Amino acid sequence: MSVSSPRFAVIVFPGSNCDKDLLWGIKNVAGMDAEFVRHDATSLDGFDAVLIPGGFSYGDYLRCGAIARFSPVMEEVRRFAEEGKPVFGTCNGFQILCEAGLLPGVLLRNTSLRFVCETADVEVANASTRFTSEYADGQQLRLPVAHAEGRYTVTDEELADLKANGQIAFRYAKGHNPNGSVDDIAGVTNKAGNVLGMMPHPERAVEKLLGSDDGLPFFTSLINSLQ
Amino acid sequence: MKSTNASAATAEPTAEEVRDTKIYRNWSMTDAEYERAVGMLGRLPNYTEAGLFAVMWSEHCCYKSSTPILKTFPTKGPRVLQGPGEGAGIVDIGNGKAVVFKAESHNHPSAVEPFEGAATGVGGILRDIFSMGARPVAVLDSLRFGELDAAHAKDVDRNKFLVDQVVAGISSYGNCIGVPTVGGETEFDACYEGNPLVNVMCVGLIDVKDIQKGRAAGAGNSIMYVGATTGRDGIHGATFASEEFGEGNETQRSAVQVGDPFMEKQLVEACLDVIHNHNDILVGIQDMGAAGLVSSSAEMASKAGTGLYLKLDDVPQRETNMTPYEMMLSESQERMLLCVRAGHEEEITKIFTAYGLDAVTIGKVTDDGKYTLEHKGQIVADIPVRALTDDAPEYHLPDTEPARLAGLHATDASAAALHITNPSETFLKLLASPTIASKEHIWHTYDSQVLTNTVIRPGSDAAVIRVRDTETALAMTTDCNGRYIYLDPEIGGKIAVAEAANNIVASGATPLAITDCLNYGSPENPEVMYDLKRSAAGISEACRTFETPVISGNVSLYNETSHEAVYPTPMIGMVGLMEHTDHITTQDFTTAGDAVYLLSGSQGIRPDFAGSEVQKLTTGSIGGVLADVDLDDIKKTQDALLTAIRAGLVNSAHDVSEGGVAVALAESAFGFDSKSGTGRNNPQADVLGVDVNLDIDDPLLFAETVGAFVVSVPSSKAAAFEAAVPAATSLGRVTDDGMLTIATRGSGIRVATMSAKKVWKESLACLLN
Missing domain, CATH: 3.90.650.10 (PurM-like C-terminal domain)
Known part of the structure; x- marks a missing residue:
């Protein structure tokens, strides 16, 4: 890898299971310099972006993401985010970021009370974030979801804030909300716009062979924002 | 000391x-x-x-009653790197890689405590795979339950509970560990009410140099x-x-x-x-x-x-x-x-x-x-x-022809035909029967995409995963129609393997090898031993014809309740190799105007009603003489289809099984709408239909002739296809009028695709709720 290539950290908690998928997407498909960083690591020096994968960290025992947020590496992720560097979490990664307080809101059990695995119709709600610049506002995407606890929930006040600050990055298409999330929200950023969490898996949609490459611009947006 | x-x-x-x-x-x-x-x-x-x-x-550890029978299976082949005897079998797939697979039953624990029974069934088979050094990459589940309607079940609530909990157990374990559940099948029959079957197959990938042994x-x-x-x-x-x-x-x-x-x-x-x-x-x-x-x-x-x-x-x-x-x-x-x-x-x-x-x-x-x-x-x-270990006892238990066979064979299976007076109505009822209806309600709760290799998710004839760093892919399926084996263990055994091979071929792959779960009643009953022996003979013969050695497997005996055994149900798990991902084919019609063909053996669609879904539906029971299958004939059809797929002449292929050619045509037209998320969506799917003409009587629309396929071909390639597959019969076209129009010598079927699809898609969820 050339010195100028941004370096990505893919965090691995015990029980993460989309870590290899994220690494494959960012490294093998997008061609970036990336490596795994263990949950007990105490430094993120040298990395330009942090990716938190899906899965069942610590078995999702107690509550999704509730144990992972106490992992040593999360102190570093917090510092990293406070420095304004990009942090992305998908699925369990989203849940962990919410539990850690780096993103507003919580993720509750799907209204169906069942695990749902499908390709969701997703809409780009804000194409001006560093994660979505390669999309157009309102662009329709097909992105896989696979979760039992994906019902994004915030207070009315928080929702008003999210809207006012343009923090809602993705919504499920009208009538295609798979989990009962408030306002059809599929992904949000923090107020500063450098932390994004979403339930859909963009890393599962980076190759046409597997059904959709609608997730690829997500990663190219992030890469471009680092160059 | x-x-x-x-x-x-x-x-x-x-x-x-x-x-x-x-x-x-x-x-x-x-x-x-x-x-x-x-x-x-x-x-x-x-x-x-x-x-x-x-x-x-114990039988579970040393297979003392079944060993003499297991020894009759063909277990060798040019690609086989590891046959039965280790944690799992291994087959060479080229590029220095190999596929590792095995199936195992967890019937008894699942009957007692369905959630944990099914969950630990998944866990156990995964360990067999990674103990060989392979990374587990896919799971398939073959499930059998009692009936879901009060009229045909002793305790319908219990049956629903078992389905719900077994599925939840599989979902819980597989999703958490992060191995995609990509396929399998679920069927329903009263004989499984007291003794559900939960068979789990796991497929792993390994670099040949990393193969381990349990020594x-x-x-x-x-x-x-x-x-x-x-x-x-x-x-x-x-x-x-x-x-x-x-x-x-x-x-x-x-x-x-x-x-x-x-x-x-x-x-x-x-x-x-x-x-x-x-x-x-x-x-x-x-x-x-x-x-x-x-x-x-x-x-x-x-x-x-x-x-x-x-x-x-x-x-x-x-x-x-x-x-x-x-x-x-x-x-x-x-x-x-x-x-x-x-x-x-x-x-x-x-x-x-x-x-x-x-x-x-x-x-x-x-x-x-x-x-x-x-x-x-x-x-x-x-x-x-x-x-x-080695010196454990081995028993050659006596067998006698089951008394049931004479009675079953005396039944006139063609009587089912007499009940089919309104084919469209029969057709819709078949689509709603839980064995034929869409299993989306079940597999919707399985993560089928984790590990990002899944090309064909549940719902088509076979699931397909790509093999990274190569151009190849693997197709996998599980199959077994216990009703056929109940009627004739040997022919039924042949059919179980033939249907698995049909599924693999329809997806565009060459069958490689099989694993099995032999689910039977008590071996101390000579009639059960007869079922076991004769179905094993049928399985062996078919494995030789299709060149698919048995590389691993499991025996589950004593599947009975109050001396009522389940149907003899030897689940066949088959894996096939696709030389190139370009060959991946699904059952879904893709384009209006495509020519539709029927590929079948030299005899075409026969009155195969014995043990069929339509016989069960219309007469309430099964019986009759199961027609023998010509394995060589089926192999020829498969080879012709594969040749056509590899030549890029085929847009879809689907094997004819439960419900016959009418159901196969309908399932091909159903495709999947935008909500289902199969990764093979077609915006046109909601309006696709089919307009075909079959030169058969109405009842034969539902005959379950083994070794037949419904194939769609781009109209520009129809001539090339007919040259490559001279035995194919032209039936008609894929349409965009949203109608299933299936003409016969009789009244035929004419139903809107979407209304048929609604019945098929929603039936299972309705029955379970």
């Missing part, structure tokens, strides 16, 4: 008491088997030893126990009653194991870390499955021709005051046994500690061929390894 006859700290029966009270009978050991053990030892076995013999000589070789090397602690769960399964054991504080726990997918996830990663990065210090590795520690350790020693000395005090235990007997027979989940080169134990412990797991040395390999157990300063077992 004191003598082997000294009993353990708790008040266990003495060797004499074991003999006099015949307590071994409670462990399903016969008097003759006990005497055999006495003869081998040259003395009376103590309590622990008798328990080891009983479990190692405890090299005297002085260490035996290391890794993973979860040992508890009292699963000891002797359901045959062990609590009253017979433990007068004091220690009560027998439930026989059903509890799974911890998080623990297993860590176990997979740690074991693969050792195999890939520290292979120089690893001698052998094996899963602790059925009969836990004793089975895994004795088999490892047996395969290496060595002995073992184990110190049971060092076994990590989750409960207090466990006896040697309990430790050896516990079926606690998420445990593995490693044989490690002497002096390297700490390296192994360090690796496992990094994954938050225990790794403890519990013994050594010896060169005396003995299986020796020490506990609290005493030798509690001292048995030749061979006595427990």
Whole structure:
């Protein structure tokens, strides 16, 4: 890898299971310099972006993401985010970021009370974030979801804030909300716009062979924002 | 050390008491088997030893009743790297890679505690795969339940509960551990009401250089126990009653194991870390499955021709005051046994500690061929390894033709045809029957995409995953129609393999090999033995024709309730290889205007109503003479179809099975709408239809002729297709008028695609809610 290539950290908690998928997407498909960083690591020096994968960290025992947020590496992720560097979490990664307080809101059990695995119709709600610049506002995407606890929930006040600050990055298409999330929200950023969490898996949609490459611009947006 | 006859700290029966009270009978050991053990030892076995013999000589561990039959399966082939006998079979797929697969049943635990029974079924088969050094990449489930409507079930609520909980258990374990559940099948019949079948198949990928064996070789090397602690769960399964054991504080726990997918996830990663990065210090590795520690350790020693000395005090235990007997027979989940080169134990412990797991040395390999157990300063077992494994009894049990066959064969299957007066109505009823209806309600709860290799998700003839760093892909399916085998075990056995091969071929792959789960009733019933023998003969013949050796498998006997056995149900799990991902084909029509063809054997669609869904639907029962299948003829059809697919002439292919050609045409037209998320959506799917004309009488629309396919071909390639497959019959076209128009010599079928699809898609959810 050339010195100028941004370096990505893919965090691995015990029980993460989309870590290899994220690494494959960012490294093998997008061609970036990336490596795994263990949950007990105490430094993120040298990395330009942090990716938190899906899965069942610590078995999702107690509550999704509730144990992972106490992992040593999360102190570093917090510092990293406070420095304004990009942090992305998908699925369990989203849940962990919410539990850690780096993103507003919580993720509750799907209204169906069942695990749902499908390709969701997703809409780009804000194409001006560093994660979505390669999309157009309102662009329709097909992105896989696979979760039992994906019902994004915030207070009315928080929702008003999210809207006012343009923090809602993705919504499920009208009538295609798979989990009962408030306002059809599929992904949000923090107020500063450098932390994004979403339930859909963009890393599962980076190759046409597997059904959709609608997730690829997500990663190219992030890469471009680092160059 | 004191003598082997000294009993353990708790008040266990003495060797004499074991003999006099015949307590071994409670462990399903016969008097003759006990005497055999006495003869081998040259003395009376103590309590622990008798328990080891009983479990190692159980059908579940040594296949004593089925071995003579299993030996008749073809198991060799040019690509086979590992046949039956190890954790799983292995087939070479080129590029230095191999596919590892096996299926296992978890019927009895699932009947008692469906959630944990099914979950631990997934966990167990995963361990078989990674114990070979492979990364598990896909899971398929073959499920059988009782009927879901009150009219045909004794306890319909119980049946619904079982479906719900089995599916939840599979979903819970598979989703958490992060191995995609990509396929399988679910069927319903009253015979499975008391005894549901839960068969799980796992497929793994491995670099050929990394293949492991479960061997405890090299005297002085260490035996290391890794993973979860040992508890009292699963000891002797359901045959062990609590009253017979433990007068004091220690009560027998439930026989059903509890799974911890998080623990297993860590176990997979740690074991693969050792195999890939520290292979120089690893001698052998094996899963602790059925009969836990004793089975895994004795088999490892047996395969290496060595002995073992184990110190049971060092076994990590989750409960207090466990006896040697309990430790050896516990079926606690998420445990593995490693044989490690002497002096390297700490390296192994360090690796496992990094994954938050225990790794403890519990013994050594010896060169005396003995299986020796020490506990609290005493030798509690001292048995030749061979006595427990290679020298287990083998029975050639008698068989007689089942009395049912004469009666079934006297039934006139063509009578079903008389009931079909309104084909459109029959058609919709078939689409709503739970066996034919869409299983989306089930697989919607399985993560089918994790690991990002899944190309074809559940719902088509076969699931397909790509093989990274190559142009190849693997197709996989499970199949078995128990009704056919009930009517004619041998022909039914042939059909089970033929249908699996049809599914693989329709997806564009060449069949490679099979695994099986042989689910039958009690082998002590000569009629069950007949079913087993004859269906095995049919399976063997078909495997030879399709060049798919049996590389692994599992036998599950005693699937009965109140002497009512399930249909003989040998589940066939087949894997095929696609040379190029361009060949991947699904059952879905893609383009209006495409030409639709029927590929069938030389006899076309025959009046095959015996054991069919339409017979069951219209007459309420099954019967008749099952027509024999011409395997060579089917193979020819398959080869022709594969040639056409590889030449890029085919847009879709679907085999004709339950519900006949009408259902096959409809399923091809249903495609999937935008909500289903199969990754093979077609915006046109909601309006696709078909306009075809079949030169048959109405009832034959539902005949289940084996070896027929519905194929769609771009109109520009129709001439090339007809040249490549001269036997294909042109039926008509894919349309965009949203209608299923199927003309026959009679009134035919005309139904809107969407209304038929609604019935098919929503039926199962309605029945289950």
